Amino acid sequence: MNTENATRKGKIKPFLKSTSLVVLGVLLGLNLSGFYFNQPETNTDTVSSAIATTAVVQSDNYSELIKSLSPQVVTIYTETGMGSGFLYGEEGYVITNAHVTLDGTEVEVWNAYGHYSEGEIIGISEFMDIALVKVPDYVGEGGLAIDREAIIPVGSPILTISAPYGLEHTASLGYITGRERNLEMESSSSYNQFIQFDGQVGPGSSGGPLFDRVSGEVIGIITQTGGDYGEIKYAIPVEDALYYVDRWMKTPMDSKTIEEIQSNLKQLYEWE
Template sequence: MNKRWIVSVIATLVLLGAGTYGYFFIKQGVPKQLTAQSSLYIETKPEEKELVPQELKEIIFESQKLVVKIELPDGSFGSGFLYNNKGDVITNAHVVPNAKEVKVVTADSKELTGQVIGVSVDTDVAVVRVPELEGTEPLRLARTKKAELGDEVIALGSPLGFQNTVTTGIISGVGRSFEIDSFKYEDVFQISAPIAPGNSGGPLINTTTGEVVGINSATMDKGVIGFSIPLSNVITLLESWSESPMESLPRIGADAPGNNSGTESTNEDVATYLVNYFYESLNYRDYVTAYSLLGSSWQSETAYEKFREGYLDFLTIETEDLLTKKVGDQVEVVTIITVQQRSERGVTYKKYKVKFVLGLENDQMKILSEEREEVE
């Protein structure tokens, strides 16, 4: 019995000793042998940094500071935008025809001098160098990627001289081609964002990425259809001028008045543009901008909250051709609108005949009144 007890104790001590040795061997010895990474660990490559979508207001605020108005001695004007840190501004060739030096007005109303360093006689693009803008962080560019049908965009510029104007829309067509005077427009975007004379040369910006995708260049005589040159189609040409400015500029045989460059506009032109801009702002639910286009008498009779309430049930507004005529010192604009509207019965479609009266207040055109009646 005692013999069995002694054997049991010895066996227990041996097991405890072996266990203790094994524990310290594994703890101290094994880690020293692990010189390579575990095969279970897979090294992953860092993902390419994607553009983080910005809020639209932030995109507009940051972009407006880099969009300029370009003026010529003859009174014509257009738009442009800073695209590199050398102080180079992209614009249309028809904005700066046969000019070597131009006035550049920044968003904060500084008047600078720019030199045309590159211009094409057949592709409607040009580059203006503004030394005082050198070192300024430029707009972000979509150098290779093109916008696609349905992409939401904003157009910035100085339509009819209204600097820092922003209009919104979508890419409503791609691959459009046509000619205006000596300029060939090939593979251009068609856009629904309203543009007008003076918008020429301004940037078309993707509202998701904040990148410039096009150069606003032309518009139809009727309606609000505009056209924008894809930046990726011309960026190589533009950068070649920035690297090696032209020693002598080619002469453009004729200006391109149909190309959306600004000249002194009639009151009828301004009235038509303002009505289009009014409805475009309502479609985007930018009631503040729409309200700002009203005359002082209308605003004094209608508080902003009441004005906004009157359009809250309008989901979309489509306009037919605007008929404009001058009546004394004022301008009448008549149009038919089709409204997608909320009601107790759900969403309905209604047509209205609308007559606007516009006039000057402190030398600025304003919408003085609106008469609206439902039509069958």
């Protein structure tokens, strides 16, 4: 699992390293103002069918939902790479992946309006790909709604908002394609609760939110892909991540412990 890279736009100068966990060769375009479908010509015998089809198209316009969720999704930059994250609670906390935050305890955080803020890593896990960033500028800002007990069956519609290939706030629609997937972690431990989904994610998406498209609540955290071309995507169920996050909020980790874990993870990821 390598860090995610993109051209930096903040005060920290760019230093491109290796590709991230998420590898997806082709990005499909998403029209945020709605989706357009070619309708076949109809005659008087197919009027009712055309009306039904039009109703489906209108119900599939998610532009307002995406617009309401995007301000709580951020892009995180470090000395050597970048990833995504999202606001949690109202005290200025941002959840992301551990492999996104392996370069010291300070990061740059950019919101949907192009505003820069400084963030400090206050928690990172050596056993699950989760980290927590404190951003003082975000105190008082509302976080995303979380579904702590989500049981989302295969076939359920989902939404992602992240920064694949540095394309910040890219929105994508997809579906849950599998549950309780078992993958080997870099720490040689095994985790068998991954959510499998399809959607438009790539390097830079890690740490971004996976939403239930119906409720608009976060159900997972984008973390990695599988397959020869990264065509299979995985997310950590948000309720498992919050086990760590809620503890770090009460008792932040000290910088020495964070740096030791970062060093261990770099070795596991075989960074130079």
